[in-house]
């Protein structure tokens with residue numbers, strides 16, 4: 001067996017670019033175009049990654065919206081190593097636990113006191129966090145004596161992970177085509193999308209009025225007593241970084257409260273600072289009943305998810321009659337000690353270095369600079385909040401019709417940006433940016449310069 005030292009790994013890495021692979025890339029054609037070179041990332045340091053050819057690239061994707069503290073942080077690696085030296089893994093089912101998992105639950109409940117957080121269930125990824133939220137919201141209603149509340153409301157353009165529940169409440173049909181039948185009882189509503197909405201309004205207050213009317217009508221038609229929860233991302237991420245109008249979330253929360261419907265906030269991308277607030281929902285001053293976290297909680301160092309329940313939900317379940325107070329849900333990794341140790345170290349950095357604050361400040365520079373790209377032929381709109389942004393690519397600026405996703409324009413722009421030294425993510429008809437929250441203002445400007453050059457080439 002050949003042992004790869006770091007040096008030989010870098011030299012050998014070039015071979016991976018075109019080598020025959022047994023690996024199916026997720027979210028990709030099952031047969032890869034053999035002429036297309038793969039970006040092989042071999043190392044990372046701070047806000048940069050290095051590819052197989054030794055190119056140092058600014059990481060505009062932050063891994064995949066998750067490496068919020070930057071790459072190769074000594075504090076996180078040390079915490080992981082210390083935990084591995086003690087105990088890599090043990091379970092946490094009925095009557096068994098280990099210190100780090102209790103520490104992390106306490107830490108989260110403390111950080112989320114403002115949301116009246118009360119209990120935490122862990123998992124490994126965002127899809128787990130969402131599945132747990134959906135299932136436990138139904139359990140809440142069984143415990144609360146209204147077992148008829150089983151439906152979910154969700155939004156078009158939403159992304160809630162790839163388990164069958166999250167796929168079913170997801171608002172993008174491409175994830176539905178190959179995997180039906182999906183969960184019944186899911187009702188999709190229009191998303192708070194100013195750039196493209198069925199009413200063709202560009203007035204944020206008017207858009208909210210339309211959306212609230214639609215929400216009220218749908219609840220009235222279905223019967224509030226049949227609806228368990230409304231699930232949404234505070235800012236829609238994968239759907240194209242869609243930032244709702246200022247009054248959207250408070251008005252939605254008011255309607256949900258009037259009908260007793262739970263609010264599940266999918267904070268998988270927005271949690272722990274990305275939008276410039278510790279939580280995405282705090283940017284609108286609303287308090288969810290259930291919060292789903294992953295990604296930024298452990299910044300990609302070890303997979304981890306947490307679903308956090310407020311006192312209303314936790315108390316009802318703990319005091320529910322009969323079997324309704326038993327948590328008959330959980331995973332082998334519902335509290336992985338090494339992942340919990342990583343998360344504690346990550347959250348130390350997030351709080352100590354005020355990464356939400358940095359995301360707000362540097363994000364403002366990024367969003368401002370991005371606007372200048374709207375002069376390019378294919379750029380319909382740039383939008384975002386904090387350190388999450390999208391460039392919406394259009395075939396026609398007047399009608400706002402998207403570019404043909406099969407045209408490969410987004411991939412061509414991303415490839416050109418890479419030649420300019422920046423990794424960005426092509427996603428259908430958009431370019432998505434989600435750099436580490438440690439990004440500096442000059443690096444934000446550099447990202448936009450690279451995109452400007454890349455767009456000029458593709459124009």
Ligand code: PMP
Pocket residue numbers: 124125126127128130159160161162233237238266267268269294295
């Ligand atoms: N929810 C949201 C809002 C997400 O963006 C994602 C992943 N991008 C998920 C859930 C699913 O997370 P994972 O891929 O870790 O399962």
